[in-house]
Amino acid sequence: MTNLNRIRVVVMGGARVGKSAVTVRYLTKRYIGEYSSSTDFLYRHCVTFDSVTTEVEILDTSKCAAMGCLDEHLRWGEAFVVVYSVCDALSFHDARDLLEKVAAAKLPGYCTTLLLGNKRDLDHSRAPPDRDVVRGRGAPAAARGAAARQAARGRRPAQQRRDQCARGRRRPQRDPDGPGRQASAGRAVGEVLDAGARRGRVLPRGQAPRLPPRARRRRALGEGAHRHQGAGRRLHAGDCRARHSHHHEEGPAGVGARRPHAHHHHGLDDELRGHDAVVHAPDGGLCRPHLVDGHLACRVVGVDASTRDFGVYGNAECRCGRNHCASS
Numbered sequence: 001m002t003n004l005n006r007i008r009v010v011v012m013g014g015a016r017v018g019k020s021a022v023t024v025r026y027l028t029k030r031y032i033g034e035y036s037s038s039t040d041f042l043y044r045h046c047v048t049f050d051s052v053t054t055e056v057e058i059l060d061t062s063k064c065a066a067m068g069c070l071d072e073h074l075r076w077g078e079a080f081v082v083v084y085s086v087c088d089a090l091s092f093h094d095a096r097d098l099l100e101k102v103a104a105a106k107l108p109g110y111c112t113t114l115l116l117g118n119k120r121d122l123d124h125s126r127a128p129p130d131r132d133v134v135r136g137r138g139a140p141a142a143a144r145g146a147a148a149r150q151a152a153r154g155r156r157p158a159q160q161r162r163d164q165c166a167r168g169r170r171r172p173q174r175d176p177d178g179p180g181r182q183a184s185a186g187r188a189v190g191e192v193l194d195a196g197a198r199r200g201r202v203l204p205r206g207q208a209p210r211l212p213p214r215a216r217r218r219r220a221l222g223e224g225a226h227r228h229q230g231a232g233r234r235l236h237a238g239d240c241r242a243r244h245s246h247h248h249e250e251g252p253a254g255v256g257a258r259r260p261h262a263h264h265h266h267g268l269d270d271e272l273r274g275h276d277a278v279v280h281a282p283d284g285g286l287c288r289p290h291l292v293d294g295h296l297a298c299r300v301v302g303v304d305a306s307t308r309d310f311g312v313y314g315n316a317e318c319r320c321g322r323n324h325c326a327s328s
């Protein structure tokens, strides 16, 4: 049974998609460009919402598929943040595989997953996935995943998009299915999950509500929906998790503190750029975190697309009353 006052969150995803950036941003409110990325880190963090404090343990994974730690992480975690880069189609397919593994390993009612499209500041370089593949047509899941990866690897334009993305000079990608609409990997991933017989729906991009300026100020002052405490004490973790890194140190001041060799990514400031965030709620529904009567409606762990914040939001039960959040 899930302990509601403690949540174990695993941050997973393909290589270099920004798992550490997102995690450290959450813990410190800062964006830091470079991290030691070759090891896993476990952080402890407390969040208070409606006078209830929840302890959040966050495992920032790295290369766990290669290290053989994935099954251990799946057993350990109660919530999963699956990160991909919006300009890397391969990372999208990796995310899809990971979501399938989470779904296979966990009873749907007992874990929350959040799919997060990172690097949206490189939105102009989005790499749209193969739509037939993401809609789940034609082949069994494993074959679809393999075919998609193969297709993505073999496709020169995709490679070119990634190269151009890295150089940051690609023009907006148009969605072939919708004239004038920009392709959205996040929307497509929603379709993947939808196709997986889940009954939720994903709000179109841009529909996630923004907090009004006053509410944003209140939130910044800690009077809003949640408050962060004791950011980022690193804990000892399991055998395959590192216990030392020169980039991350024990103690609240150590995590995310700027190092002489840590530099901001070109063009980025302390504000981490936006994300796509699609929540796979414990009941199997899908939604973005959204506000109802000024409250975040679903209890999710991850990025609030409206505030670009990342945390534990809302109560255990959803208050939005929408079908995709209704309990089964």
Ligand SMILES: Nc1nc2c(ncn2[C@@H]2O[C@H](COP(=O)(O)OP(=O)(O)OP(=O)(O)O)[C@@H](O)[C@H]2O)c(=O)[nH]1
Pocket (backbone or CB within 6 Å): 013, 014, 015, 016, 017, 018, 019, 020, 021, 022, 032, 033, 034, 035, 037, 038, 061, 062, 063, 118, 119, 120, 121, 122, 265, 272, 273
């Ligand atoms: N432009 C941009 N770059 C980002 C963003 N997030 C992360 N990066 C960059 O992406 C690179 C990888 O970031 P990390 O956080 O180390 O990625 P990771 O997924 O933890 O990497 P591994 O653990 O090695 O798989 C770094 O150079 C970051 O500066 C983002 O939102 N926008």
